Amino acid sequence: MEIKLAIDRYDRHFPFFDGSLSHPFDFEIRPFQVGQSAILQHGTDRHELFLDGQFDVAEFSMSSFLAAKTRGYPIVGIPVFPRRLFSTSQMWVRQDSDMTEPAHLVGKNVALSAFQTTLSLLAKGDLEFHYKVPWRS
Structure with a gap:
């Protein structure tokens, strides 16, 4: 097979x-x-x-x-995550920014490389869970 x-x-x-x-x-x-x-x-x-x-x-x-x-596709997912990163290690701000902590992101525009990237999904959850930054803010 x-x-x-x-x-x-x-x-x-x-x-x-x-x-x-x-x-x-x-x-x-x-x-x-x-x-x-x-x-x-x-x-x-x-x-x-x-x-x-x-x-x-x-x-x-x-x-x-x-x-x-x-969308209704009949697929089964197996949760395998071979690449494990802490999402906060992949967040950057400009060197001359006044942002010094995640709470400063509330109400701001945040750029993502792609919405379909798993790390972007995790980052939104991590920001809300650990730093109280609502992912819809």
Whole structure:
């Protein structure tokens, strides 16, 4: 049996591509380097191709998974988070800014690289939970 896996070629995924991944199961994992927005070796639009049935398994951000479920796609998510970062370590302000603590973000405009990035979703929750910054502010 072969499982077609659509993922991007990140450092944490190298074992899928270089053949060093071993598992005790009786199937082969065949990785395809498919990006979501950038055109990669095997194309782009990873989510769309997966939802169209061209792959058995695909990497989704948490936000993209939730959006697909909300739209009624019959998919199952397995909570695997191979990259773990503290969201607050990925937040920056200009050096000349008056902002010195997260509470100063209330009512301000905040830029995100993409709404579908899981870290952006976590950051909104972390700001509200730890610093009382409402994610809708």
